[in-house]
Amino acid sequence: MIEAPSPNFGPRPDNARIDILVLHYTGMPSREAALERLCSSKSEVSAHYLIDEMGEVYRLVDEGRRAWHAGIAYWRGAVDINSRSIGVELVNPGHEYGYSAFPIAQYAALQNLALNILSRYPIPARNVVGHSDIAPGRKTDPGEFFDWQAMAGIGVGLWPMQSNHLELDIGRLKTLLGEIGYDVNNLAAAFRAFQRHFRPTRVNGRMDSETARLILGLHEQVGGNSPLSV
Template sequence: MIVIHYTAMASAEAACRALSNPDVEVSAHYLIAEDGCVSTLVDEAERAWHAGAGCWGDVVDVNSRSIGIELCNDGFSPFSAALMDALEALLAGIMARWAIPPERVIAHSDLAPGRKIDPGWRFDWQRLARQGLAVWADGAEGDVATFRRDAAAFGYTADVDDETLLSAFRLRFRPWGEGPLDAVDAGLAADLAARFPVDRFGMTS
């Protein structure tokens, strides 16, 4: 998998220092600055400490099964055009080298609902999806009774309550959504489960 994060720090330099400091016990494979400069911090074949506690599908040790990309952003501002251009180029290369399909490019918030919110509601997932570098949800309204099952079929298997799961799902696929779970959320989850069931890759921990 590929997991996308934001740094929530004042600058790329500060983030690089933190991600390179063993005492901090946090790392990532790549850091992309606002100007599009890409820094390699950990070799792709090595394990980086970027995901923390969480799961995706039946993978519970995400750090051992993923490449982490940190984006220089405070969590509130738009992501710069230069950063997004650099991310697209980086993703294309990683996905080709490791045969990673677009549905396995995920947010930190996807694997750790309620604990993490990055890369946040300002991140343009639709842009990546148009380039075949991630996926987006579409579809007719669905049955709210199947939302949790369908979300899990796509990959949201964290042991969290319904409200936390919905918040994480909306942060990625419907950031403008408000109120309780509705048929629109259910339809989006059903579409993802039908087109991108996580178990078709035989993912194991």
């Protein structure tokens, strides 16, 4: 692991419970550009770790500190996501600079890092999320090329089976999506975020039978509504 200290952090609240893992892409043209921004006091952004395309892991902020990676966000009733999360940035140009697939070496390094983090903190699988899940109206990362299904297969996050039941009532699906954890005030954005994570082949923010069955399946898997304690 390479130490690349960022000045962009603060203290976690006393007795803070770390129970969310947030995955991002850097959305910058290069690793060097990403490191420069994440380690510049002028940017006021950071993460705990950065993983480049070759699988090198950089530690930017100590896990005991509150890194500034989530911004305005929401998950399962919690709004101060930075105080209760670990943030990992994956070097990728993102949608603005030529979004591309994540290399195998990067996935391998993320797998090792994420499993290590999950072994040390009470982070349930449903709280392994992308930036777009917690900020659906603002963010699209790590994006539809990120293989959430493969990560869930090795124990990082969840992957739902489609429910045998079909429910197309928008009000009911909105309730279920909110109980899973999403901010549903902008429902189309929440649908897009869900699709980007769990149905990445078609991300359009529109309800269809496949999306509905996946929402129902994930809701059944996580056991319904259980807001995070503040």
